[in-house]
Amino acid sequence: MKKVLVIALTAVAVTAAIVAPVSLAIHEAGRQGFHGEAAQALWYARDVLHRTSKTAQQVEEGIGALVLAHGAAPCTPQSIDQMREIDLRSSYVQAIGHVAGDAFECSSVSNYDEGFNIGPAELETAGGLKVRRNVTFPIAPGHEYLVLELKGFAAVLHKDLPIDTSMTQRGVVLAVSLLAPRMVLVSHGGVHTRWLDQLGRQGEATFVDGGYTVAVVRSRRFNTAALAAIPASYQAARSREIAWRLVPAGAGMGLVLAFVIVMLARRQLALPAAIRAGLRRHQFHVAYQPIVDLGTGKWVGAEALVRWRRPGGPVISPDEFIPAAEQSGLIVRITDRVLELVMNEAGAFLASHPHFHIGVNLSSADFHTGDLIERLQAATGRASLPPGSLMAEVTERGLLDKDVAGPILSALRGQGFPIAIDDFGTGYSSLSYLESLPLNYLKIDRSFTEAIGTGAATSQVVPHIIRMATDLGLQMIAEGVENSVQRDFLLERGVQFAQGWLFGKPMPFPEFVAMMDEQAAAVRAAPTPS
Numbered sequence: 290m291k292k293v294l295v296i297a298l299t300a301v302a303v304t305a306a307i308v309a310p311v312s313l314a315i316h317e318a319g320r321q322g323f324h325g326e327a328a329q330a331l332w333y334a335r336d337v338l339h340r341t342s343k344t345a346q347q348v349e350e351g352i353g354a355l356v357l358a359h360g361a362a363p364c365t366p367q368s369i370d371q372m373r374e375i376d377l378r379s380s381y382v383q384a385i386g387h388v389a390g391d392a393f394e395c396s397s398v399s400n401y402d403e404g405f406n407i408g409p410a411e412l413e414t415a416g417g418l419k420v421r422r423n424v425t426f427p428i429a430p431g432h433e434y435l436v437l438e439l440k441g442f443a444a445v446l447h448k449d450l451p452i453d454t455s456m457t458q459r460g461v462v463l464a465v466s467l468l469a470p471r472m473v474l475v476s477h478g479g480v481h482t483r484w485l486d487q488l489g490r491q492g493e494a495t496f497v498d499g500g501y502t503v504a505v506v507r508s509r510r511f512n513t514a515a516l517a518a519i520p521a522s523y524q525a526a527r528s529r530e531i532a533w534r535l536v537p538a539g540a541g542m543g544l545v546l547a548f549v550i551v552m553l554a555r556r557q558l559a560l561p562a563a564i565r566a567g568l569r570r571h572q573f574h575v576a577y578q579p580i581v582d583l584g585t586g587k588w589v590g591a592e593a594l595v596r597w598r599r600p601g602g603p604v605i606s607p608d609e610f611i612p613a614a615e616q617s618g619l620i621v622r623i624t625d626r627v628l629e630l631v632m633n634e635a636g637a638f639l640a641s642h643p644h645f646h647i648g649v650n651l652s653s654a655d656f657h658t659g660d661l662i663e664r665l666q667a668a669t670g671r672a673s674l675p676p677g678s679l680m681a682e683v684t685e686r687g688l689l690d691k692d693v694a695g696p697i698l699s700a701l702r703g704q705g706f707p708i709a710i711d712d713f714g715t716g717y718s719s720l721s722y723l724e725s726l727p728l729n730y731l732k733i734d735r736s737f738t739e740a741i742g743t744g745a746a747t748s749q750v751v752p753h754i755i756r757m758a759t760d761l762g763l764q765m766i767a768e769g770v771e772n773s774v775q776r777d778f779l780l781e782r783g784v785q786f787a788q789g790w791l792f793g794k795p796m797p798f799p800e801f802v803a804m805m806d807e808q809a810a811a812v813r814a815a816p817t818p819s
């Protein structure tokens with residue numbers, strides 16, 4: 290990756306690393322602030338609804354008893370006695386009486402010989418409940434009462450009682466409303482009727498509207514809902530308080546993340562220089578992983594895998610440095626170093642094992658040097674080996690420029706170097722590459738081998754790859770074989786060769802030779818199938 294691009298990406302990542310957690314913290318503080326105030330508003334609304342339901346229940350029971358006992362003669366001394374008794378027993382009903390037309394005829398507090406006019410009902414529900422919200426009585430001038438009338442009997446209610454909930458905040462709006470038809474019965478503060486619309490069919494709703502955090506709660510039994518609305522300044526204060534705790538934590542996390550990103554970027558930027566130094570100081574070495582004939586179990590080849598050990602440090606995986614080497618053009622020097630090491634370590638062995646081959650990974654840059662053929666020839670020539678001893682492993686990514694790579698591969702193949710397409714199935718235009726390039730082997734990528742027997746979608750792909758390779762006359766090497774289920778699956782379907790931990794991990798060459806001898810002895814000792 291170009292230096293400028295790394296710096297630009299790092300700048301973007303660092304900004305995101307700091308901004309994202311801080312924004313998240315602010316968002317979370319806002320969310321928690323809302324939930325905290327919404328919970329408080331719900332508590333108020335539920336308390337108001339509880340009082341309202343108790344009131345409605347007392348009204349319903351009182352009127353029910355009067356209708357039952359005195360419906361026919363509502364203002365007899367016995368009826369008035371019962372009214373007084375109901376009045377005394379009810380905590381929420383101030384008075385109860387009988388109404389004829391728009392006038393009280395008698396009640397628990399006064400016997401109106403000539404009737405007391407309370408005016409027409411403002412609303413009558415489908416259930417016959419008549420509502421008067423602002424009734425005054427001579428006995429308590431200056432006070433307005435809510436009067437609910439049903440079947441001729443009416444309950445007088447103090448308007449503050451249902452909403453007399455204990456509050457720790459100022460400016461809270463509380464209200465009780467009929468739902469159908471909609472009518473606010475009692476309220477404290479200015480109620481927006483649209484708040485009741487937000488309830489819809491739900492039992493409870495919380496939201497922010499008109500500068501308030503609002504909670505509306507519906508009664509399960511009565512045609513009423515209670516609402517509470519807390520000024521939004523409380524939510525803002527709560528969110529601010531939470532933000533004071535969360536934002537520093539988010540910023541801290543962001544800084545740690547940014548530090549890690551900067552370190553990784555510095556490492557990425559420093560990697561080419563470190564690779565150059567590593568090449569100069571001979572810090573690269575090669576590990577060899579066996580390639581096995583699945584039919585006989587014999588080791589017929591190996592893949593050379595480069596390793597980098599910095600002094601005093603761990604072995605660095607090729608996955609970490611090969612991309613940087615490819616982007617900086619240093620991969621060509623790594624390929625040369627691998628060829629040199631393979632020939633030094635395995636040259637004599639290859640000379641005495643003419644049917645054995647070692648695969649070397651080639652990158653796209655190797656095809657653009659203009660002398661790849663000469664480099665491979667020089668390598669095998671140095672140890673007087675036939676070209677068949679060295680297999681060129683190329684990935685689809687490495688072959689992106691087919692017009693350059695195609696003729697070189699044809700020439701290599703013509704000279705006897707076996708060619709394998711590596712990581713097959715993970716690249717770009719798989720089929721066209723297979724048809725047009727002069728290949729000997731197709732290496733089935735580890736991701737497909739891993740999927741065998743798992744039921745994963747990719748497991749369905751393996752038989753197709755096998756069929757395609759067979760049709761094109763290519764031999765197959767399955768990569769990443771880790772267990773006998775995978776081995777047997779591949780063998781049954783005609784895959785000739787395999788590589789993977791089941792047979793051997795990448796190892797130094799002396800260890801490889803020793804293990805190969807043991808393996809050969811084991812194969813010889815195994816009973817031959819009759």
Ligand SMILES: Nc1nc2c(ncn2[C@@H]2O[C@H](COP(=O)(O)O[C@H]3[C@@H](O)[C@H](n4cnc5c(=O)[nH]c(N)nc54)O[C@@H]3COP(=O)(O)O)[C@@H](O)[C@H]2O)c(=O)[nH]1
Pocket residue numbers: 578592593594595596606607608611620623624627650651652711712735768769770771788789790791795
């Ligand atoms: N251009 C070059 N690329 C190279 C060179 N050496 C290695 N590489 C590429 O780096 C990638 C990572 O390689 P590595 O960490 O060495 O991993 C290889 C094996 O160790 C691993 N493997 C093999 N068998 C198994 C297994 O059974 N399970 C398992 N989890 N891993 C296994 O797979 C890697 C081999 O991959 P491939 O080359 O595709 O056959 C890798 O892409 C190398 O190609 C180099 O010199 N030049």
